[in-house]
Amino acid sequence: MNFNLLSTEIATALFGSVLLILSLVTGKDARRGLGHATLAGLLVLLLITFTQYGINSGGFSGTWILDDYAVFMKQVFIIAAILVVFAGKSYVEDFTGNCNEFYVLMVFALLGMMGMASAGDLITLYVSLETMTISFYILVAYNLTSGKSAEAGLKYLILGALSSAVILYGMSLVYGAAGTTLFAKMPPVSVASPVLLLGAVMLVAGFGFKIAAVPFHMWSPDIYEGAPTPVTAFLAVASKAAGFAAMLRVFLGGTPVAPDNWLGIIAVLAAITMIIGNLVAIPQTGIKRMLAYSSIAQAGYILVGLMAADPAGVNGVLFYSMIYAVANVGAFAVVIAVERATGSDEIAVFGGLWQRQPLLASVMTVCLLSLAGIPPMAGFVGKFLLFSAIMDQGIYWPAFIGFVMSMISVYYYLRVALVIWRDEPKDPAPIAVESGMRLAVMAALAVTVVLGVYPAVLSDLSLAAAKSFFGM
Amino acid sequence: MNFSPIAIALLAPIVGAMLLIFIPKDERRLIRWIAAFSMGIALLLSLAAYFMYDFVKGGFQYTISIPWVKELGITLALGADGLSLPMLLLTNLIGFSAIFASWNIDKRTKEFFILLLLLIAGVMGTFVSLDLFVFFLFYEVVVIPIYIMVIIWGSSKRVTKEYAGMKLTIYLLIGSAFLLVGLVALYLNAYPAGQRTFLMSALAQASFSESFQIYCFALLAFGFGSLLSMFPFHSWSPDGYAGAPTAVSMIHAGVLKKIGGYGLLRIGVLTLPLGAKFWAPVIALLAVGNVAYAGFIALAQKDLKYVVGYSSVSHMGYVLIGLAAMNVIGVNGAVANMFAHGVMSALFFAMIGWVYERTHTRWIPDLGGLGHQMPRVATGMLLAGMAGLGLPGLVSFVPEFTIFIGSFAAYPVLAVLAIAGVVITALYTLRVLANVLFGPRRAEFDDLQDIKGPEMVPLVVLGAVLILAGMFPWYLMDMVNAGVQPIVDTVLAKVSQMTALGGGVK
Numbered sequence: 001m002n003f004n005l006l007s008t009e010i011a012t013a014l015f016g017s018v019l020l021i022l023s024l025v026t027g028k029d030a031r032r033g034l035g036h037a038t039l040a041g042l043l044v045l046l047l048i049t050f051t052q053y054g055i056n057s058g059g060f061s062g063t064w065i066l067d068d069y070a071v072f073m074k075q076v077f078i079i080a081a082i083l084v085v086f087a088g089k090s091y092v093e094d095f096t097g098n099c100n101e102f103y104v105l106m107v108f109a110l111l112g113m114m115g116m117a118s119a120g121d122l123i124t125l126y127v128s129l130e131t132m133t134i135s136f137y138i139l140v141a142y143n144l145t146s147g148k149s150a151e152a153g154l155k156y157l158i159l160g161a162l163s164s165a166v167i168l169y170g171m172s173l174v175y176g177a178a179g180t181t182l183f184a185k186m187p188p189v190s191v192a193s194p195v196l197l198l199g200a201v202m203l204v205a206g207f208g209f210k211i212a213a214v215p216f217h218m219w220s221p222d223i224y225e226g227a228p229t230p231v232t233a234f235l236a237v238a239s240k241a242a243g244f245a246a247m248l249r250v251f252l253g254g255t256p257v258a259p260d261n262w263l264g265i266i267a268v269l270a271a272i273t274m275i276i277g278n279l280v281a282i283p284q285t286g287i288k289r290m291l292a293y294s295s296i297a298q299a300g301y302i303l304v305g306l307m308a309a310d311p312a313g314v315n316g317v318l319f320y321s322m323i324y325a326v327a328n329v330g331a332f333a334v335v336i337a338v339e340r341a342t343g344s345d346e347i348a349v350f351g352g353l354w355q356r357q358p359l360l361a362s363v364m365t366v367c368l369l370s371l372a373g374i375p376p377m378a379g380f381v382g383k384f385l386l387f388s389a390i391m392d393q394g395i396y397w398p399a400f401i402g403f404v405m406s407m408i409s410v411y412y413y414l415r416v417a418l419v420i421w422r423d424e425p426k427d428p429a430p431i432a433v434e435s436g437m438r439l440a441v442m443a444a445l446a447v448t449v450v451l452g453v454y455p456a457v458l459s460d461l462s463l464a465a466a467k468s469f470f471g472m
Numbered sequence: 473m474n475f476s477p478i479a480i481a482l483l484a485p486i487v488g489a490m491l492l493i494f495i496p497k498d499e500r501r502l503i504r505w506i507a508a509f510s511m512g513i514a515l516l517l518s519l520a521a522y523f524m525y526d527f528v529k530g531g532f533q534y535t536i537s538i539p540w541v542k543e544l545g546i547t548l549a550l551g552a553d554g555l556s557l558p559m560l561l562l563t564n565l566i567g568f569s570a571i572f573a574s575w576n577i578d579k580r581t582k583e584f585f586i587l588l589l590l591l592i593a594g595v596m597g598t599f600v601s602l603d604l605f606v607f608f609l610f611y612e613v614v615v616i617p618i619y620i621m622v623i624i625w626g627s628s629k630r631v632t633k634e635y636a637g638m639k640l641t642i643y644l645l646i647g648s649a650f651l652l653v654g655l656v657a658l659y660l661n662a663y664p665a666g667q668r669t670f671l672m673s674a675l676a677q678a679s680f681s682e683s684f685q686i687y688c689f690a691l692l693a694f695g696f697g698s699l700l701s702m703f704p705f706h707s708w709s710p711d712g713y714a715g716a717p718t719a720v721s722m723i724h725a726g727v728l729k730k731i732g733g734y735g736l737l738r739i740g741v742l743t744l745p746l747g748a749k750f751w752a753p754v755i756a757l758l759a760v761g762n763v764a765y766a767g768f769i770a771l772a773q774k775d776l777k778y779v780v781g782y783s784s785v786s787h788m789g790y791v792l793i794g795l796a797a798m799n800v801i802g803v804n805g806a807v808a809n810m811f812a813h814g815v816m817s818a819l820f821f822a823m824i825g826w827v828y829e830r831t832h833t834r835w836i837p838d839l840g841g842l843g844h845q846m847p848r849v850a851t852g853m854l855l856a857g858m859a860g861l862g863l864p865g866l867v868s869f870v871p872e873f874t875i876f877i878g879s880f881a882a883y884p885v886l887a888v889l890a891i892a893g894v895v896i897t898a899l900y901t902l903r904v905l906a907n908v909l910f911g912p913r914r915a916e917f918d919d920l921q922d923i924k925g926p927e928m929v930p931l932v933v934l935g936a937v938l939i940l941a942g943m944f945p946w947y948l949m950d951m952v953n954a955g956v957q958p959i960v961d962t963v964l965a966k967v968s969q970m971t972a973l974g975g976g977v978k
Contacts, residue, residue: 407645
């Protein structure tokens with residue numbers, strides 16, 4: 001029993017429990033303090049993960065894998081959580097009633113995600129997945145005074161439970177056909193049976209729900225719109241990245257069915273996700289709904305990396321997940337700030353943001369351009385890695401769809417920029433940006449630009465992680 | 473590291489833009505002068521680079537090479553040869569003039585000049601980068617400043633500025649999406665994993681199969697062609713120019729478009745000679761479409777900017793047919809004509825800008841007799857117009873003549889059709905000049921001020937180049953030839969070698 005493999009998770013669980021106790025003993029008055037405590041704890045967790053690079057081993061009878069890939073993914077989740085807490089602290093403090101459990105739930109959702117990245121078998125994966133999802137059910141409905149939030153929570157609960165059921169059913173079929181739950185011991189391709197295939201399809205559908213790939217995406221715009229904005233940011237970024245982390249483990253770690261068969265499914269999913277996500281984002285008038293559809297489209301791009309199914313593709317997935325997380329949280333942070341100042345999440349309220357708060361305007365523009373994949377932002381390098389991986393195998397059409405759709409996505413991203421830069425503000429009062437928010441958006445800005453012009457800092461790390469995933 | 477004037481010329485506007493960030497926005501005079509000063513430095517350095525170029529040595533000079541992303545083989549490599557130096561000089565001439573053409577901008581002056589300087593730096597970067605990735609980076613960097621500038625400082629006449637800006641952006645980006653697939657395919661197919669590089673010189677030495685060349689060249693031709701407003705992908709250009717503020721129209725029509733021709737030659741033709749050979753007749757055919765179709769449409773336009781917009785589409789036809797000829801004379805003419813057209817169209821747009829600023833209209837029937845009240849503007853327009861129709865003694869004559877000789881050798885019928893297009897050019901140019909500048913004096917324009925002081929700079933700088941390059945064409949043609957000759961020789965050698973082997977050498 002090598003408990004060092006679990007040290008991040010143990011620390012996270014302990015930290016979550018301490019936060020829970022703290023929130024109980026301090027009561028309602030400690031609103032501000034707990035946010036700071038959460039930040040400090042998350043930073044420590046991030047530091048701990050750095051000690052775990054290079055371990056690359058499995059344990060607990062193969063149910064737990066700690067390779068660089070898992071560590072990298074965990075850092076994506078933790079960094080997303082840190083940025084969300086920085087940006088969302090004041091938003092959370094505005095909640096009526098007790099706001100303290102918010103942080104506790106976030107930490108437990110984080111714990112679930114970490115488990116998903118490290119899971120070596122179906123059971124560990126499922127338990128981790130549920131830890132994350134159940135925390136999110138509560139978080140989505142956290143704003144008690146908002147009917148929209150409650151509705152979103154209910155929807156997420158019902159649809160989430162459905163997708164969990166699909167995954168579980170898929171898992172039971174895979175187990176029945178393969179005789180094992182360990183990814184590493186899945187039977188070779190030659191003995192793939194129809195039952196195994198059916199199970200794999202169920203798994204694709206279930207994970208498709210978690211990552212919001214078309215046609216399993218219907219839930220996400222409503223829930224992104226209704227949930228409290230920091231939760232939306234965390235859900236759109238970390239939960240999606242966790243879905244990908246698990247999907248890669250299931251489908252690339254130990255392929256349950258013939259690669260040709262399921263690659264076809266992934267390819268079709270990727271294509272329609274890129275197309276539908278981008279096209280439906282165009283007519284949206286609410287910024288949160290627009291970002292919801294945009295993040296559906298982003299899932300399509302990442303699926304292309306999964307389709308490549310080689311270290312280059314996994315490298316693309318890892319690099320892009322980090323870039324996407326930072327840019328998307330950056331954009332949501334600006335939404336949080338504007339929403340707090342204006343009380344609305346329509347794109348129109350961003351009018352004249354350039355004059356009201358130049359920092360937020362710049363961050364929003366840069367983050368959206370990164371999501372669109374316009375150089376010199378980091379998103380371009382990410383897309384380059386994803387699409388060149390599949391092109392390297394001689395398959396060009398996903399790259400065509402991907403590049404053309406990302407140029408089309410510029411249309412709706414730039415519409416926000418247009419409102420920000422061209423319009424005169426209805427209310428010229430400057431928007432206040434408190435220190436936490438300032439840190440979050442400046443970090444997002446810096447990372448997005450720096451990794452765009454000098455991607456080697458991150459791509460070296462992600463390439464090593466991708467190689468460790470394939471045991472290289 | 474050795475001194476490289478082009479690297480400093482590239483940095484000058486970037487440093488200028490950074491300086492501007494710290495200037496309070498009410499200091500309009502200071503903002504303008506900082507912008508002008510940084511572009512002045514860039515212009516002087518690029519002039520120095522142009523005239524210090526060592527013809528005996530040839531090839532790329534003033535080179536800088538810094539490994540950037542080793543894993544992917546990206547190098548921050550800068551350098552210039554006889555092909556890039558005229559383009560670099562053109563960028564700085566127009567950039568410098570564009571600053572002065574925007575002298576009277578009072579709305580958000582600070583942001584305007586920051587974006588303008590970034591735009592100029594981006595364009596400059598594409599012409600001096602020797603690495604495909606860096607090239608593409610610079611190219612895409614210019615798209616967003618242009619969009620923002622059009623929607624804030626643009627004008628809505630026939631189409632709204634929002635429409636114009638978005639059309640411009642989306643057209644160019646979709647073109648660049650195909651371009652990007654082509655470039656990545658080039659990168660992946662040139663060398664096996666581990667030895668890959670984005671360096672253009674290395675890519676040009678790789679050998680590609682004929683089918684790949686044909687496929688990949690089509691992608692590049694679509695991407696670069698839509699940037700060059702190749703018929704039928706040209707419709708962004710007149711709308712975009714009409715919506716854009718003067719400085720953006722100048723830079724866009726003057727140099728940004730030329731990235732298309734430059735890229736097609738530097739990357740497409742040089743790296744994929746068989747693909748170029750395969751597609752050249754198609755490009756020549758489309759080029760005639762450019763010349764004739766856009767020329768006829770220009771005849772029917774009543775908005776000054778639309779006339780010049782369509783005329784620039786029409787002129788790009790000459791560039792394309794020169795490139796498609798794939799012989800030294802034709803390609804020389806094409807590159808020189810890119811320079812000539814740049815100077816001329818920038819001057820034209822600058823003068824239209826002054827007319828519009830003073831009369832608040834660009835509608836040709838509403839204008840007339842402006843030569844009486846604004847003789848300087850009239851001089852500029854006349855110069856630009858005459859250069860446009862290829863008057864001997866002005867900058868365009870020699871390049872156009874060269875193109876006709878070169879293309880006649882390759883495509884006699886198409887060349888004759890394209891030459892006939894000159895008649896259309898003469899028709900619409902003379903019509904515009906006559907209706908706007910000449911005719912009886914109109915009382916409603918009597919209180920209009922002619923341009924003076926800093927406003928004269930675009931006229932003086934661009935007008936001087938227009939005349940000097942016309943009087944002493946060898947300064948331009950020798951330089952262009954120094955860049956084109958080795959490229960075309962390499963390409964022809966490759967083509968004949970490959971066809972001798974029956975094609976398809978892997």
